[in-house]
Amino acid sequence: MIRVRGMRKSYRTGRVVNEVLHGVDLDIADGDMVSIVGPSGSGKSTLLHALGGLDRDYEGTIEVDGRDLHKLSDADLSDYRNRHVGFIFQAFNLLENMSCRDNVALPATFARGQDAPAKDKAYARAAELLTRVGLQDKILASPNTLSGGQKQRVAIARALFSRPKMMLCDEPTGNLDTKTGAAVVDLFRQLNAEDGITILIVTHDPRISALTHRTVRVEDGQLHENGETAALTKGDDADEDDAAEEADDDDDAQEASE
Amino acid sequence: MRSARLLAIVGRNLKRSRTHFLLASIGIIVGIATFFFFLSLGLGVRNVVLGKIFPLDKLEVIPKSLDVALGPVMLPTGSDIIDDAMVAKIKEIPGVETVYPKMKLTVPAVATGGKSLMGADIRAELPADGIDPDLVVGELKPGFEFKDWDDPANAATPVACQKDKECADDMYCGPPPMTREAADDDGKGTKLPKNEEKVCRHYIPILVSNHILELYNGTLRRAHNFPKLNPDSVLGFKFDVEIGDSFMGGTKDERIFERAMMVGFSDKAIALGVTMPIGYTRRLNVAFGAEDDAQRYHSVIVKVPIKDDVARVAHGVEQLDLLVEDSGAEQAALLIAVFMMVFGAVSAVIVGIAAVNIMHVFFMLVYERQRDIGIMRAVGASRGDIGKIILGEAAALGLLAGIAGVGLALAAGSGFDSISANYVPDFPYKPTTYFEYPWWLFASALAYSVGFCVLGAFLPARRAARMEPARVLSGQ
Numbered sequence: 159m160i161r162v163r164g165m166r167k168s169y170r171t172g173r174v175v176n177e178v179l180h181g182v183d184l185d186i187a188d189g190d191m192v193s194i195v196g197p198s199g200s201g202k203s204t205l206l207h208a209l210g211g212l213d214r215d216y217e218g219t220i221e222v223d224g225r226d227l228h229k230l231s232d233a234d235l236s237d238y239r240n241r242h243v244g245f246i247f248q249a250f251n252l253l254e255n256m257s258c259r260d261n262v263a264l265p266a267t268f269a270r271g272q273d274a275p276a277k278d279k280a281y282a283r284a285a286e287l288l289t290r291v292g293l294q295d296k297i298l299a300s301p302n303t304l305s306g307g308q309k310q311r312v313a314i315a316r317a318l319f320s321r322p323k324m325m326l327c328d329e330p331t332g333n334l335d336t337k338t339g340a341a342v343v344d345l346f347r348q349l350n351a352e353d354g355i356t357i358l359i360v361t362h363d364p365r366i367s368a369l370t371h372r373t374v375r376v377e378d379g380q381l382h383e384n385g386e387t388a389a390l391t392k393g394d395d396a397d398e399d400d401a402a403e404e405a406d407d408d409d410d411a412q413e414a415s416e
Numbered sequence: 417m418r419s420a421r422l423l424a425i426v427g428r429n430l431k432r433s434r435t436h437f438l439l440a441s442i443g444i445i446v447g448i449a450t451f452f453f454f455l456s457l458g459l460g461v462r463n464v465v466l467g468k469i470f471p472l473d474k475l476e477v478i479p480k481s482l483d484v485a486l487g488p489v490m491l492p493t494g495s496d497i498i499d500d501a502m503v504a505k506i507k508e509i510p511g512v513e514t515v516y517p518k519m520k521l522t523v524p525a526v527a528t529g530g531k532s533l534m535g536a537d538i539r540a541e542l543p544a545d546g547i548d549p550d551l552v553v554g555e556l557k558p559g560f561e562f563k564d565w566d567d568p569a570n571a572a573t574p575v576a577c578q579k580d581k582e583c584a585d586d587m588y589c590g591p592p593p594m595t596r597e598a599a600d601d602d603g604k605g606t607k608l609p610k611n612e613e614k615v616c617r618h619y620i621p622i623l624v625s626n627h628i629l630e631l632y633n634g635t636l637r638r639a640h641n642f643p644k645l646n647p648d649s650v651l652g653f654k655f656d657v658e659i660g661d662s663f664m665g666g667t668k669d670e671r672i673f674e675r676a677m678m679v680g681f682s683d684k685a686i687a688l689g690v691t692m693p694i695g696y697t698r699r700l701n702v703a704f705g706a707e708d709d710a711q712r713y714h715s716v717i718v719k720v721p722i723k724d725d726v727a728r729v730a731h732g733v734e735q736l737d738l739l740v741e742d743s744g745a746e747q748a749a750l751l752i753a754v755f756m757m758v759f760g761a762v763s764a765v766i767v768g769i770a771a772v773n774i775m776h777v778f779f780m781l782v783y784e785r786q787r788d789i790g791i792m793r794a795v796g797a798s799r800g801d802i803g804k805i806i807l808g809e810a811a812a813l814g815l816l817a818g819i820a821g822v823g824l825a826l827a828a829g830s831g832f833d834s835i836s837a838n839y840v841p842d843f844p845y846k847p848t849t850y851f852e853y854p855w856w857l858f859a860s861a862l863a864y865s866v867g868f869c870v871l872g873a874f875l876p877a878r879r880a881a882r883m884e885p886a887r888v889l890s891g892q
Contacts, residue, residue: 203890212794213886233798240796247889251791255432267421268796274418316795 160186160209160324160356165218167204178204180379181218188323191350191357193367196376202360203328205376209358210243210326211235222324233270240265244317244325244355248332250309252301252316259284259297262315269320280319287315291345307338314345324356325349331363343369426808433781437809440777441817443770444865447763448821452861453828454759459852462752474683475718475726476741477506477733498713502736506718509732511725516551516684516717520544521697523704524662527676527690529655534642541663543689545714546697552623552682560651560679564695565618566593574615583616588675590617594703596670619654619677620692623685634846653678659700672703684717715741767868774813774872778806782880789880790888799881806880810873811866818865822858 162184168177178201186192194202207213208220211227214235220227222242230238245251252261259281266280275283288297291311301309310330317325327346331339343366349355359366367373375382430437479498498517507515521544531537549562556562565571577589591597592615633644660671676690685691701710720729730740782789789802797805829851836850 204886207886207890210794212889213884215884233800236793236796236798236801239794245794251787251794251889253788253791255428264792265795267425268792268798268801277420320796 159188159221159223160184161219161221162205162209163219163221165205165208165216165220167201167208167213167216178379179216179376182376182379182381184374184381186356186358188356189350189354190372191347191370192359192372192374193370194358194360194374194376195362195364195367198362200376201379202376206326206328206358206360209324210245211239212245236268237270240268240270241320242323244314244320244322246310246313246317246325246327246330248329250301250306250313250333252309252312254301257298257300258288258293258304258312258315261301261312262287262319264316265319283319284315287318288312290318291315305338306333307335307341310334310338310342311345314342318349322355324358327357327359327361329360329362331361331366339363339366422804422808425805426812429785429805429809430812436777436781437813440770440774441813441820443773444767444814444817444869445821445824447767447770447868448818448861448865449824449828450766451760451763451864452822452825452857454763455756455857455860456825456829456851456853457832458752458756458759459854459857460847460850461755462749463852464847465748465752475720475730475733476715477718477738478715478741480737480739498716498738499711502738503713503716505736506716506733506738509718509729511720511722511729511732512718513721514551514719516547516719517694517713518686518691518715518717519546519694519697519701519710519712520714521546521659521692522701523659524664525657525659526661526663527655527657529653533645533650533653542657543686544692544697545686545689546692546694547623547684547717549693551684552680555682556680557651560621562621562623562679562693563618564693565621566699567695577614577616586677587616587618589614590675591615591673593617594672594699596672596703617675619675620657620696621679622676623680623682623691624650624678625685625687625691626681626683627687629681647681650678651680660704672700767864771868771872774810774869775875778810778873778876779879782806782876782883786880786883786888789883790885793883793885794889802883803877803881806873806877807870810869810877814866814869815862817869818862821865822861825861826853 162182164181164183165179166177166181167179168175170176178199182205184205194205196202204213208216208227209222211230214228216228222238225238227235227238239245252258253264256264262284263280266275266277266283269275285294285297288294291314293308293311293315296304296308296312301312304312310333325346330346331342334342343359346357346359347369350357357370359370361367372383477498500517503515503517506512525542525544526539527542528539529537549564552562571593574592575583577583580588583589592613629645629647629650632642636642637644654675654677657674657676658671659674676692682691698710718729718733720726733740789797792802792805829849833849833851836846837848840846
């Protein structure tokens with residue numbers, strides 16, 4: 159369960175301060191698949207980065223499963239990114255000096271604790287994921303030798319490595335042709351449906367947003383649901399109702415994953 | 417992050433940026449080579465100077481005497497003597513391991529011989545002193561003994577003889593010990609036996625300082641076109657000694673004729689002259705009427721095994737109204753220490769400049785790799801992990817550059833030794849190597865190199881660790 163309250167984010171350029179998010183509120187249930195749309199510079203990626211713990215320079219609170227990301231130490235926030243979040247970027251963001259297998263197993267490098275996978279287990283998991291995304295013949299290949307679609311599939315495999323509860327996708331099809339992009343989105347839907355992974359997709363493509371459960375539009379620093387300026391959350395005085403609805407959502411997600 | 421994974425990433429990054437790192441490490445290599453070369457040279461030279469020329473673990477203590485100049489007249493004033501009681505007091509000073517009394521032969525003496533070694537006999541004035549034989553136990557080569565054969569308390573019953581061959585090996589047939597014989601008319605010391613009863617005698621065992629052989633090989637032999645001698649060829653060398661004769665006056669009407677044999681080299685031997693067991697010098701001094709000299713030592717060698725105790729022992733000696741003879745060791749040690757410090761500082765400057773260069777290179781690499789850093793942060797790297805990666809690369813670079821620098825210094829040292837051996841003429845104490853390579857010097861050089869590289873990469877590592885991943889990944 160993701161719960162955003164009063165989130166404000168501004169960028170400073172010299173003496174000019176530009177606030178891109180004006181105190182937004184948002185709730186996302188586990189197992190949901192949400193698209194975030196809006197014009198360039200509206201703050202979609204900013205919201206996504208904050209949800210993923212990549213950016214903590216904001217006001218307000220972001221709670222994920224009851225944990226306020228702002229209050230986590232750097233080590234705990236890193237652990238959150240490592241275990242609970244999978245990122246997919248438009249530019250793929252693979253390390254060019256590593257093989258596909260090493261890229262996919264990269265989260266194991268930074269895993270903490272006793273359950274951090276050993277190298278052989280990490281490689282086995284990487285091979286399994288590359289097979290799942292159809293790149294079983296590219297395990298030892300360099301990312302330089304792959305097409306855009308293949309690179310994005312490697313990135314998806316990397317995002318899945320730690321069995322995250324949530325995948326944050328920042329314009330994942332932006333650098334792909336229509337057919338490849340559709341295949342990637344199909345993969346997201348499959349992961350959402352089969353594995354119950356919460357998926358947030360920032361996109362400009364209405365065909366992709368049409369395939370998600372919910373669409374949230376970011377415009378003028380505010381969030382609008384399905385084109386309407388909407389109260390995307392209920393008031394704090396309705397906590398009991400929230401809890402009941404969350405339980406329903408959980409059940410829905412469970413059913414969806416089954 | 418586990419160490420093995422950190423090393424794997426560091427290795428990949430080093431390989432990836434090898435050209436940058438190669439260029440950045442040149443300064444470190446040169447600096448470490450300078451550090452290692454000059455420190456090992458300083459240690460090697462100090463080893464020769466303080467180990468052989470001015471042994472620092474031994475103090476020579478002499479009686480305090482004062483000559484007062486009264487216009488044209490020099491008035492010698494009283495002096496404290498060193499006798500057995502004083503030796504006992506010196507032994508009680510904390511830090512003193514052993515005390516070696518030395519007694520000069522106060523009678524003039526002349527040595528004759530050398531044909532078997534140098535092709536011609538030479539006659540030379542023979543300064544001599546005596547030391548306790550126990551002090552050189554274990555120093556002599558097998559087959560040689562430094563022993564007071566004529567000690568009246570332990571001497572064997574004399575065996576009468578007429579010729580050398582009637583005696584055992586390493587003995588000769590001569591007059592009984594301390595036989596005084598009249599000098600001939602021309603004063604050349606021709607032996608005029610007054611006592612017909614010859615006996616088998618041991619040669620007086622003689623120790624010589626290494627200085628003498630070094631001086632001979634380095635200087636004297638060239639002036640006189642004599643062959644070069646090595647220590648082994650000199651051992652067992654026999655020569656005649658005429659006690660009471662001198663080129664410089666003070667000859668006695670009666671003399672004692674002895675034969676002596678070289679039995680070894682020792683740093684406890686007199687610097688110029690020969691050293692025999694102290695019983696011989698005592699008896700010879702008494703035989704020629706210097707009774708007082710037979711009861712006093714002209715100096716004692718005080719062995720101080722721990723160098724840090726030297727100052728305390730020197731102070732204790734001065735408290736006994738004795739003097740510590742200035743051997744030059746302190747000045748030599750100071751000179752070498754200054755030499756090592758100067759070149760240590762030079763190497764520090766070189767490595768310091770190289771560290772600044774390393775810093776620039778790492779700043780550039782951090783800038784180039786900011787997207788990679790963002791990716792690693794996105795998959796779970798903490799700030800500390802990023803810092804460790806950068807510092808790990810710096811440490812690995814330092815280690816490799818340090819090894820290269822040490823290798824360069826070893827090669828330079830080897831070349832230096834080779835040139836010295838092949839092209840530099842012999843000189844006293846010319847060593848086979850000018851360098852000393854203790855294990856801690858290797859460790860220090862590598863630690864120095866790694867330390868400066870890590871220091872140079874510290875600020876870039878901090879910047880990398882503080883990068884905001886969202887900002888980096890969104891290209892802001």
